[in-house]
Amino acid sequence: MIRIALAGNPNAGKTTIFNGLTGLRQKIANYPGITVEKKMGRCQMGDTEVEVLDLPGTYSLVPASPDEAVTSAVLKGERSDTPAPDVVVAVVDASTLARGLFLVSQVMELGRPVVVALNMTDIAERRGRSVDAEALARHLGVPVVPLVGNRKEGIGLLLETVTKAVVPPAPTWKRTEDADPDLAEIAGRYAWVDGVAAACVRPGPPHITSSERIDHILLHPAFGFATFALIMAGLFVTLFTLATPLMDLCEGGITALGGWLTSGMADGDLKSLISDGIFAGVGGVVVFVPQIALLFLFLALLEDSGYLARAAFLMDRVLHRVGLHGKSFIPLLSSFACAIPGILSARTIEAPRERFATILVAPLMSCSARLPVYALAIAAFFGSWAPWAQGLLMLGLYVLGIVVAFLVAWVAMKIRGRQGTSPLLLELPAYKVPQPSLVVSQVWHGTSAFLTRAGSIILALSIAIWAITTYPKPHADDLANAESRFEAAWKAPTGVSPEEVATQREDAQGRFIAQAALEHSIAGRLGHALEPVIAPLGFDWKIGVGLVGAFAAREVFVSTLGIVYAVGDPGDDTADLQAAIRADTHADGTPIWTMATAASLLVWFVLAMQCISTTAVVRRETGSWAWALGQLVGMNVIAWLASFITYQVLR
Amino acid sequence: MSTTLATLATHASALVSSITGEPRLRRRLLELGLVPGVSVKLLRRAPMGDPLVIQVRGYDLSLRRAEAALVEVQS
Numbered sequence: 001m002i003r004i005a006l007a008g009n010p011n012a013g014k015t016t017i018f019n020g021l022t023g024l025r026q027k028i029a030n031y032p033g034i035t036v037e038k039k040m041g042r043c044q045m046g047d048t049e050v051e052v053l054d055l056p057g058t059y060s061l062v063p064a065s066p067d068e069a070v071t072s073a074v075l076k077g078e079r080s081d082t083p084a085p086d087v088v089v090a091v092v093d094a095s096t097l098a099r100g101l102f103l104v105s106q107v108m109e110l111g112r113p114v115v116v117a118l119n120m121t122d123i124a125e126r127r128g129r130s131v132d133a134e135a136l137a138r139h140l141g142v143p144v145v146p147l148v149g150n151r152k153e154g155i156g157l158l159l160e161t162v163t164k165a166v167v168p169p170a171p172t173w174k175r176t177e178d179a180d181p182d183l184a185e186i187a188g189r190y191a192w193v194d195g196v197a198a199a200c201v202r203p204g205p206p207h208i209t210s211s212e213r214i215d216h217i218l219l220h221p222a223f224g225f226a227t228f229a230l231i232m233a234g235l236f237v238t239l240f241t242l243a244t245p246l247m248d249l250c251e252g253g254i255t256a257l258g259g260w261l262t263s264g265m266a267d268g269d270l271k272s273l274i275s276d277g278i279f280a281g282v283g284g285v286v287v288f289v290p291q292i293a294l295l296f297l298f299l300a301l302l303e304d305s306g307y308l309a310r311a312a313f314l315m316d317r318v319l320h321r322v323g324l325h326g327k328s329f330i331p332l333l334s335s336f337a338c339a340i341p342g343i344l345s346a347r348t349i350e351a352p353r354e355r356f357a358t359i360l361v362a363p364l365m366s367c368s369a370r371l372p373v374y375a376l377a378i379a380a381f382f383g384s385w386a387p388w389a390q391g392l393l394m395l396g397l398y399v400l401g402i403v404v405a406f407l408v409a410w411v412a413m414k415i416r417g418r419q420g421t422s423p424l425l426l427e428l429p430a431y432k433v434p435q436p437s438l439v440v441s442q443v444w445h446g447t448s449a450f451l452t453r454a455g456s457i458i459l460a461l462s463i464a465i466w467a468i469t470t471y472p473k474p475h476a477d478d479l480a481n482a483e484s485r486f487e488a489a490w491k492a493p494t495g496v497s498p499e500e501v502a503t504q505r506e507d508a509q510g511r512f513i514a515q516a517a518l519e520h521s522i523a524g525r526l527g528h529a530l531e532p533v534i535a536p537l538g539f540d541w542k543i544g545v546g547l548v549g550a551f552a553a554r555e556v557f558v559s560t561l562g563i564v565y566a567v568g569d570p571g572d573d574t575a576d577l578q579a580a581i582r583a584d585t586h587a588d589g590t591p592i593w594t595m596a597t598a599a600s601l602l603v604w605f606v607l608a609m610q611c612i613s614t615t616a617v618v619r620r621e622t623g624s625w626a627w628a629l630g631q632l633v634g635m636n637v638i639a640w641l642a643s644f645i646t647y648q649v650l651r
Numbered sequence: 652m653s654t655t656l657a658t659l660a661t662h663a664s665a666l667v668s669s670i671t672g673e674p675r676l677r678r679r680l681l682e683l684g685l686v687p688g689v690s691v692k693l694l695r696r697a698p699m700g701d702p703l704v705i706q707v708r709g710y711d712l713s714l715r716r717a718e719a720a721l722v723e724v725q726s
Binding site: 064098317 | 674675676677678679681682683684687689694696697698699700701702704709711712713714715717718
């Protein structure tokens with residue numbers, strides 16, 4: 001077996017070559033103790049097995065970020081968890097040849113066999129600079145394999161060359177006379193690089209590239225933001241309109257499957273655990289998959305086309321002002337679907353401070369799990385408003401989250417000071433048509449990361465929430481109470497068949513018993529116990545029970561409230577629940593739910609950290625309980641204060 | 652005339668004369684190819700004037716005015 005490692009600049013096309021070599025025989029894990037991804041794969045070359053390691057992109061073997069430090073350490077054989085490679089494949093983008101060769105000059109000094117994979121020769125040619133691979137190989141003293149990144153051709157040749165690679169002669173660069181050691185070294189290397197490049201690049205006529213023409217519009221001082229806003233709005237609308245039917249389909253499928261599996265079982269705790277605990281939990285995870293897969297699809301398309309770097313460029317001014325980074329844009333955008341993929345994608349921010357700040361505020365973006373709660377409260381209490389005013393209110397909730405996120409990030413920056421913020425040094429790669437294979441693998445890896453890192457937590461929480469809403473079981477006299485309340489409330493519908501009356505009667509009776517059981521359970525008692533804390537926000541114990549349920553996932557609030565109000569799980573049609581909460585009164589006859597309560601509840605859902613799965617992911621990604629718990633407590637304190645003010649002002 | 656990349660006119664080209672600033676950042680700017688003598692062109696500024704896009708050694712690099720001010724150029 002031989003081990004090869006791919007090293008190269010960011011955007012040099014390493015991942016394409018990695019995918020070309022390994023197909024889907026890949027494994028993505030973390031380097032122990034740090035959140036840098038370790039991408040490994042295997043392939044076969046005749047009888048020899050080849051293990052391929054895709055190293056994080058780097059500009060130099062003198063690292064400037066944790067990612068680059070991994071590349072440097074692995075290549076030098078300094079990481080105990082990763083054996084040093086037998087052969088280094090230096091991936092060089094022909095269109096940015098000099099910068100790539102700078103890294104090659106360092107790789108050639110490692111004392112390991114080196115092969116240069118010359119990528120994107122087509123883009124270089126279009127830019128009027130075709131690279132002569134044979135001349136390059138002669139001048140470097142290293143085999144050079146030209147590849148057009150998105151085609152299979154060349155991959156076989158690359159493998160063949162790798163098996164025959166030998167340790168190259170050291171490059172013949174000389175330090176310059178400069179007194180500064182860094183300058184003397186780097187200027188010396190670039191002088192050598194320029195000599196090599198001059199000997200093997202056939203310059204064509206200089207011409208305006210299509211990338212420049214596209215940037216002329218997309219980064220235009222006036223139209224730049226307009227097109228940016230248009231692209232993002234389009235992405236958002238598509239994300240929600242395309243995902244919703246798919247999500248309903250997933251949820252329906254899982255529920256039906258659970259129903260079918262338990263249909264032969266006797267009613268009881270086991271059936272309830274399977275259908276209301278496990279299947280509801282699996283459904284709660286699976287329901288997010290279409291949207292998250294779509295999100296990763298859009299991100300992959302934007303990234304691979306080259307626009308994502310431009311988006312970071314356009315947003316840097318605003319984000320940098322509040323202590324974030326242009327690259328924070330991607331995690332924040334993702335968090336509108338779900339904070340978990342958002343926090344996972346914060347890995348692309350090399351700067352540790354800005355990365356932590358991004359993770360800190362990402363859950364303040366209104367995720368799709370909050371949407372059902374927003375929709376319920378707006379429909380029930382602002383339903384008399386004109387549709388455009390309701391839409392504006394909804395938009396206002398999203399804006400509130402963003403504003404508070406920026407405020408929190410800004411305060412965090414003020415506390416820690418500007419010292420140690422990271423520069424923006426961002427390459428804007430040439431625009432290109434996204435490669436399907438690259439996009440597919442990104443969607444696959446992103447979605448499976450969500451399922452493995454969040455899925456198990458959401459499932460465990462769903463089962464825990466099922467347990468506390470089920471146990472302890474109500475006593476006989478609780479049930480008798482529920483029965484008598486039901487008899488008092490029951491009005492037989494008129495004008496329907498006797499069978500229909502009987503069915504409706506049984507349904508209604510079941511809802512009263514479910515309500516009594518929930519009130520008697522741990523969750524019901526927690527709701528009561530929470531009342532002193534949440535009463536100043538205008539919430540009673542019933543909302544408290546809903547909030548307890550929301551810890552599994554925010555949208556569970558709606559179904560829990562449905563049970564508390566004895567209208568059953570409302571699903572998509574919340575009309576009955578809306579009527580029930582509007583009609584609910586305190587003992588003295590004053591309504592519990594007013595517009596102030598609804599507004600306070602909305603503010604709470606925008607700002608509160610209720611999602612334990614997110615807290616668990618933050619703990620993993622920051623490696624620190626202090627960060628995760630600090631965020632949990634801090635967001636809930638802010639949410640409590642904001643809801644308190646909202647309720648007290650509006651009541 | 653000696654000036655820095657931050658104050659160069661849009662679409663203007665110049666030659667890098669030296670890089671100043673804190674050693675780690677300075678080293679990174681050099682590694683990205685901004686060594687004395689190389690030709691740079693200020694391609695554009697972001698809609699609010701910051702950050703900038705420059706072209707150096709055939710690729711487009713975006714950097715903030717604060718970093719661009721560390722790159723002294725001769726036009």
